Amino acid sequence: MRRDRRCEEELYTRYARRMYAVCLRYARHSMEAEDMLQEGFIRVYEKLADFRQEGALEGWVRRIMVHTAINHLRRKSFQLERFGMEKLPDRPVAATAMSELGEKELMTLLATLPDGYRVVFNLFAIEGYDHGEIAALLGCGESTSRSQLAKARRCLQQLIERNETRVHEGATRVG
Amino acid sequence: MRERHELDELFRRGLHDAEAEPPARVRAALADTRGWQASALWGWTWWMPLLLVGLSGAGLLVVLGGTRTTAPMNVAIATPATATVLGESPGSFVVGDGMTPGDGVERAALHTTARGDAAPILVATATEAPMPHGRTDEQEAVTPIGPWAAATTHTSEQRDVATSSALSPVPPTAQAYLDISLEDQTEPGPTLVGRLNPLAGPSIAVVLNPIPLTASWRADYVPSKRHAWLSVHGAAGTLKGRWSGPDALERTRAERWTTGWQVGLLGGVEWRSGFGVGVGVSWAQAHSLFNHTDHNPSTTQLTIDTNWIQTTYGTGPQQISTWVVDSLWSVTPGPEQRYRSHNRYTSLWIPLQLHWMGGLRRLRYGVLAGGAVGFPLGRTGHTLVTGDEGARVVRLDDRRMDARPVLNGFAGLMIGHQLGGSTLLMLEPLWQGGIDPNTPLAEGPALRHLMVRLRLVHEIPFTHARTR
Numbered sequence: 325m326r327r328d329r330r331c332e333e334e335l336y337t338r339y340a341r342r343m344y345a346v347c348l349r350y351a352r353h354s355m356e357a358e359d360m361l362q363e364g365f366i367r368v369y370e371k372l373a374d375f376r377q378e379g380a381l382e383g384w385v386r387r388i389m390v391h392t393a394i395n396h397l398r399r400k401s402f403q404l405e406r407f408g409m410e411k412l413p414d415r416p417v418a419a420t421a422m423s424e425l426g427e428k429e430l431m432t433l434l435a436t437l438p439d440g441y442r443v444v445f446n447l448f449a450i451e452g453y454d455h456g457e458i459a460a461l462l463g464c465g466e467s468t469s470r471s472q473l474a475k476a477r478r479c480l481q482q483l484i485e486r487n488e489t490r491v492h493e494g495a496t497r498v499g
Numbered sequence: 500m501r502e503r504h505e506l507d508e509l510f511r512r513g514l515h516d517a518e519a520e521p522p523a524r525v526r527a528a529l530a531d532t533r534g535w536q537a538s539a540l541w542g543w544t545w546w547m548p549l550l551l552v553g554l555s556g557a558g559l560l561v562v563l564g565g566t567r568t569t570a571p572m573n574v575a576i577a578t579p580a581t582a583t584v585l586g587e588s589p590g591s592f593v594v595g596d597g598m599t600p601g602d603g604v605e606r607a608a609l610h611t612t613a614r615g616d617a618a619p620i621l622v623a624t625a626t627e628a629p630m631p632h633g634r635t636d637e638q639e640a641v642t643p644i645g646p647w648a649a650a651t652t653h654t655s656e657q658r659d660v661a662t663s664s665a666l667s668p669v670p671p672t673a674q675a676y677l678d679i680s681l682e683d684q685t686e687p688g689p690t691l692v693g694r695l696n697p698l699a700g701p702s703i704a705v706v707l708n709p710i711p712l713t714a715s716w717r718a719d720y721v722p723s724k725r726h727a728w729l730s731v732h733g734a735a736g737t738l739k740g741r742w743s744g745p746d747a748l749e750r751t752r753a754e755r756w757t758t759g760w761q762v763g764l765l766g767g768v769e770w771r772s773g774f775g776v777g778v779g780v781s782w783a784q785a786h787s788l789f790n791h792t793d794h795n796p797s798t799t800q801l802t803i804d805t806n807w808i809q810t811t812y813g814t815g816p817q818q819i820s821t822w823v824v825d826s827l828w829s830v831t832p833g834p835e836q837r838y839r840s841h842n843r844y845t846s847l848w849i850p851l852q853l854h855w856m857g858g859l860r861r862l863r864y865g866v867l868a869g870g871a872v873g874f875p876l877g878r879t880g881h882t883l884v885t886g887d888e889g890a891r892v893v894r895l896d897d898r899r900m901d902a903r904p905v906l907n908g909f910a911g912l913m914i915g916h917q918l919g920g921s922t923l924l925m926l927e928p929l930w931q932g933g934i935d936p937n938t939p940l941a942e943g944p945a946l947r948h949l950m951v952r953l954r955l956v957h958e959i960p961f962t963h964a965r966t967r
Binding site for chain 1: 517828
């Protein structure tokens with residue numbers, strides 16, 4: 325496919341906002357997300373000729389963006405988390421706490437997760453990858469992926485409960 | 500079967516289609532890297548050198564055009580005649596009616612005026628025919644000449660006739676009768692067309708110069724409309740750089756720019772108004788310090804980690820306990836590999852410079868601006884290439900590095916001192932940087948120089964072309 329600057333610009337205009345949100349979920353800070361976004365779009369442009377138009381373009385772009393983000397993290401000596409969260413029980417989170425969480429709060433919660441948890445949780449829960457795909461992508465075993473996911477959930481639970489406690493304490497003081 | 504979890508659902512619903520506005524710098528960086536909006540300037544790297552060469556040629560033609568010659572003018576030699584003295588000494592008299600040349604000169608007269616007992620004052624008057632381009636105004640060059648010998652050439656900017664008078668002193672007792680004998684020109688050189696022979700004392704001769712003159716001929720004391728100049732220069736200064744191309748970010752981070760210098764030649768034309776144009780060639784080098792550290796993951800370690808996971812499905816009391824055995828491969832970063840090199844970029848520049856320069860006694864001051872095309876000649880050192888396996892250090896002369904011409908602009912001040920009649924020493928603080936808003940696709944550094952240029956200028960007046 326011949327390189328078309330207008331096409332590239334259009335592609336960026338259409339998907340940059342959504343892809344930046346994807347990158348923010350994987351990155352440790354916004355600067356890193358910017359790097360991922362830029363690198364991801366360059367990769368998209370380079371591979372545009374390979375797009376077979378069998379699926380949605382957005383899904384294809386998103387997949388490249390996710391792969392780029394993971395490669396980026398891997399280059400920065402990303403390691404899966406090994407310790408912590410084993411002893412916390414996995415129990416349901418109160419519905420009230422969950423209803424109070426908006427997009428911004430969810431992003432904040434996600435950002436507080438350690439790298440390994442965050443990546444696996446992102447891939448499994450939000451992107452919809454299964455453990456086999458995650459294992460192949462991250463170069464680890466499926467069980468590791470499962471374990472990391474479970475730990476990520478527990479960590480999130482704890483964070484949400486803390487958040488709920490703070491909200492309730494605040495409400496009591498106001499009352 | 501894919502397990503379902505309320506947290507997963509919560510985050511998927513909230514974040515899967517979330518949007519966030521990326522900073523404008525990401526778009527700018529992509530535009531920079533990918534050359535967006537460059538369609539208008541696309542291909543300038545090819546036509547700009549041609550344009551500069553064309554302008555250089557035009558400038559050369561202008562320079563050469565300043566010495567063009569015109570057809571020799573027909574200044575007829577007056578026929579031998581005897582002048583008639585009009586009036587009585589010591590009063591006014593006119594001689595030279597017989598000196599009327601043919602084409603070109605309407606009449607020429609020599610006046611001698613005596614005032615009382617004072618020495619007569621000789622006045623040479625030349626009245627010219629209408630100018631070839633339609634001028635009909637009478638140009639009169641009047642030179643009062645004392646009793647001592649004088650030779651004067653009367654000219655004006657567009658004068659086609661020059662009259663030379665070689666006059667000898669006339670004593671106060673000059674005779675009223677003067678004999679003028681006119682001779683044919685037989686030898687090359689100034690033509691003696693009339694001679695006033697007083698009966699006593701030295702003779703008075705009137706000479707019309709028959710040398711064919713050019714339209715641009717002028718006397719030495721008349722400032723020329725323009726002059727050519729040639730200069731040699733050397734410049735040095737600091738610089739900042741930013742890479743363009745696919746690996747721009749990594750490369751820019753890894754490289755710290757230090758100094759740059761250039762030497763070259765410039766030549767051009769400067770008009771009397773102070774405006775000038777010049778073209779030339781410069782040899783330039785830019786230096787930088789490349790510093791990159793590779794973190795090589797060299798060892799992997801398998802760790803077995805087991806734990807119980809209790810999962811609750813729905814809101815029921817049932818809990819499922821799962822014994823998970825983790826096989827965790829952890830990567831331990833290997834030894835760091837550091838790359839340091841002094842990079843050197845050599846290039847050939849063709850600048851086109853416009854300037855204005857004023858003067859106050861020997862002080863010269865002015866401003867200059869222009870554009871220059873740089874052709875990369877050589878690169879030594881190292882840089883980065885990013886592949887699937889990450890950034891990798893390669894040599895700058897690697898075949899994957901695409902070096903193309905770059906277009907720069909420059910502007911600066913001119914401060915100088917006139918060393919001699921036609922030699923100037925100029926000190927010029929300059930800024931030079933990329934003026935292409937969309938960095939070309941080439942994998943090259945866009946450099947911004949801040950430098951001081953020292954330039955030795957030699958001014959060359961246009962010579963009078965005379966043909967016989």
